[in-house]
Amino acid sequence: MANSDKPTILVTGAGGATAKKVITLLQHDYNIVAVDFRRQIKLGKDIPSYLVDITKRGFEDIFRNHKIDGVIHMGRVGTHSSNRRSRYNTNVIGTQRLFDRCRKYGVKQVLVMSTFFVYGADAYNPALLDEDTPFKAAELTLDLVDAVELENLANIYLYKYPELNITILRPCHIAGPGVRNSMSTLLSSQRAPVLMGFSPMMQFIHVDDMGEAIAAAYKGNKPGVYNVAPEDYIAYQDALSASGCKKAPLPSVPPALPLTISKLMGWRAFPSYLINYFKYPVVLDGSLFEKTFNYKPKHSYQEIFTYYRQQKELLK
């Protein structure tokens, strides 16, 4: 039963591992309403949970039935899921409908989960990209247009409708227990593809730390755009080794060859349109977030990779 003294947060994509952590952290101080379009989520009797697509009309009923004060929008379809059109519909059209409902029902705060993929993996990328760095993702592949457009949309609403208090987070690779994104799938696998002669610098954040970062950003309510990434770096192939993965080297030249192999193999976690992210670095400067929200991740890389290593040992 909702406590009328506490503000209410709508969490989209509530079935994800990060969202569950966020809900655990916020449910003491806020009423939570959970939404997921993939499956019905059971989060206990105090948390109403809906299985609904945010692009459908029925989604508005949630705003009619609950006095929503804030939204944490994590219900974006990942880069490795679904097809380009479907991702665009959910991530861009769906998000716009969500923002419009937020305006209509007087929501006072919105937090949007974006992704570091928007920066694009380019050979000429400098290190420590800050939040003002122009996006290159759409230039490299049309398959990331939905991610870039979601960001652009959120930025338009951030400046056009300041009453929504929009905060946009661009996290690095989220990893750890329960995470099912493309990188976590690779780290969990016994053998993961690598491009011969390329091992770009990467950053990882533990799912629990990401949950805490989102909770801190929501409670802090300082609208703007923030990278979320630790001040620590590791080469992709070292991350695989540390996670107990064997490497499956793919020829990297000519550039079309690994793309063709990826397409033929149908690798969802190593799709052809993300191959540049396994070739060139996208290293973020997360200092603005850390300073603004007085935040430091607690889990080390060693803890993250040990988890994947131990999971493999359990399966033996």
Added chain:
Amino acid sequence: MSVMGLLKKALVTEEIDHQVNQFKKAVGSYGYDAWGFNTESAKVAMSLFKPLYEEYFRVQAYGVENVPSDGPVLIIPNHSGQLPLDGVLTGYAIATRDSEPRAARAMIERFFPTVPFLGNMLNAIGAVIGDPLNCARMLKNGEAVIVFPEGVRGSGKLYEKRYQLQRFGNGFMHLAINHKTPIVPVGIVGCEETMPALYNIKPLAKALGVPYIPITTPIPLPARVSIHFGEPLYFEPADTEEEITQKVELVKDKIRALIAEGLSKRESVF
């Protein structure tokens, strides 16, 4: 044991291990910094490079103590020799000096990251692509950065133009002023003779997307190399690009003087 572990065990001496451990260089939990520098790779690379530095090129470094022991600094040498050997030799000299050795980062041509193995390898030993944003970030991080303002104009020039400074870009001066960073001018003598180029096959270079394809020796020749570090220069802000160019000319004059000093001291090329 990993390949890196085996190489380290086989190659890295206690002396090099000690030198690299003295670097005041912040790296993450797996020994990497944001640009891909890796302490263990640096130790292996320095071990591999030691015989080249000491016995093949018989490098003499003068005034290496002019590079400050900490804080941001731009190290500005003349560029020559087709390959980026001059950058590596300069970096090695600073990394192995007797007192307070430090890691120096060389800015390299933009096409290197696209070359399999080589790009990652260069990053691991401290090189980064020559992007002004990268350089600015590194100076903010208090790094020693080696910049060749001549770029490929210097490294790819023909032997007939040896020891003639080519046009300098002004970018390094803007960075020095904006980040209140001293400039250490450096004159390198000997690298011009390591790979003397007689001709540049421009059409082939264009077709392959590389800056130049020289007709030169198949491997670098064992020329004696001397590196002359000048005293740090400090520059006040400028109002116009013309003033910046004048300041760049001052740096070029210092480098010319250091090259002249090196040439006058040189007793033999090989």
